[in-house]
Amino acid sequence: MDFETVAQVLPFLTQGALVTFEISFLALLIGTLLGFVLAALRLSHNKFVRLFTIVYVWFFRGIPILMVLVFIYYTPPFGITLSAFAAGLLGLSLNAAAYKAEIIRTGILAIPKGQIEAAEAIGMTPWQILIRIRIPQIVRFVLPTYISNSVALLKESAQVSVITVPDLMLRAQNQFSSTYKPYETLGVAALLYLLMTSLLMLLQLYSEKKLNLNRSIK
Structure with missing residues (x-):
């Protein structure tokens, strides 16, 4: 391991890690919001x-997901040319929404119907029911699965490098091409990915422990 090379490439890889974190976080946020809408629509009485x-x-x-990214970037939707970052964010968000929708729908279906009927009986509005009853229980039911899927999303974000988003993967490839030192470039990039995903996995373990503790208290 050439630590001098590591010191030289680390700032560039760190910048790429920040881009990876940014695009993953935004895709997670947008995907969750779209997923919640899709989950609600999936339970609609309208068959269409x-x-x-x-x-x-x-x-x-x-x-x-790679096919989605390439399609969006090279064949702009509605003729609107998107930057590499915007195309990557759109592709990741659309893909994430599909997975989040199923996770959230599972949480919605896990709520006992009797609780909703009781809330309606005492005059709670649909908004109050959503805020006070549905969302807290959905979070409790789906949080571990949600975080696990978010880890997968962060790793899948590496594919935006194919459409030239300067994320951690693309920067690692560029540094490897100029130094031909895999351990100091790709290896360090792998450690940065591992650090980011490990933080999410620790959050998952903490949430599972917290939820199990709450259930045992009840």
């Missing part, structure tokens, strides 16, 4: 709305 969400989830869970 349900069919749309079923097809959406089936489509984006069934094709490689």
Whole structure:
């Protein structure tokens, strides 16, 4: 291991790690919001709305994320040219929404119907029911799975390097091409990915422990 080379490439790789974190976090946020909408629509009484969400989830869970990214970047939707970062963010968000929708829908279905009926009986509005009953329980039911899927999203974000987003993967490849030292470039990049995913996995373990503790108290 050439530590001098590590010292030279580390600032560039760290910048790439920040881009990876940024695009993953934004995709996670947008994907979660879209996923919540899709999950709610999936439970709609309108069969055409349900069919749309079923097809959406089936489509984006069934094709490689790389294909989505390349399609969006090289064939701009509605003729709107997107930057590499914007195209990558859009592709990751659309893909994440499909997975988050199924996770959130599972949480919604896990809520006993009797609780909703009781809330309606005492005059709570749909908004109050959403804030006070649905969301807290959805979080409790799906949080471990949600975080596990978020770890996968962070790793999948490496594929945005194919459309020239200057993330950790692309910077590691560039540094390797100029130094031909895999351990000092790709190896260090792998450690940075491991650090980011490990933080999420620790959060998952903490949430699972916290949820189990709460259940035991109850």
